[in-house]
Amino acid sequence: MIRNVVLIKLKPGTPAGAVEGLRQALEKLNSPGRRSLSVGMDAGLREGNMDVAIVGDFDDEDAYRAYDADPEHNRIRRELLAPIAERVERCQYRV
Numbered sequence: 001m002i003r004n005v006v007l008i009k010l011k012p013g014t015p016a017g018a019v020e021g022l023r024q025a026l027e028k029l030n031s032p033g034r035r036s037l038s039v040g041m042d043a044g045l046r047e048g049n050m051d052v053a054i055v056g057d058f059d060d061e062d063a064y065r066a067y068d069a070d071p072e073h074n075r076i077r078r079e080l081l082a083p084i085a086e087r088v089e090r091c092q093y094r095v
Contacts, residue, residue: 025080031070
């Protein structure tokens with residue numbers, strides 16, 4: 001299984017509704033081989049953390065690569081994530 005972790009630092013003044021819209025769009029995305037998806041705001045337990053975490057689990061590398069290349073996923077990144085993200089960090093690892 002492949003776990004994809006995305007950490008986002010939001011641009012100052014980003015409305016909370018923008019993150020909710022991103023979450024909803026990602027949840028609606030039909031991604032064969034995606035086992036789970038979780039999107040959450042930082043709990044504020046430590047100074048300097050990123051603002052949003054997205055964690056997705058995929059059956060295997062092929063399922064992750066198909067998700068990463070999916071045109072609708074790329075539209076979501078371009079239209080919903082890019083306008084609100086100051087910085088994005090990613091990591092994929094085997095579980």
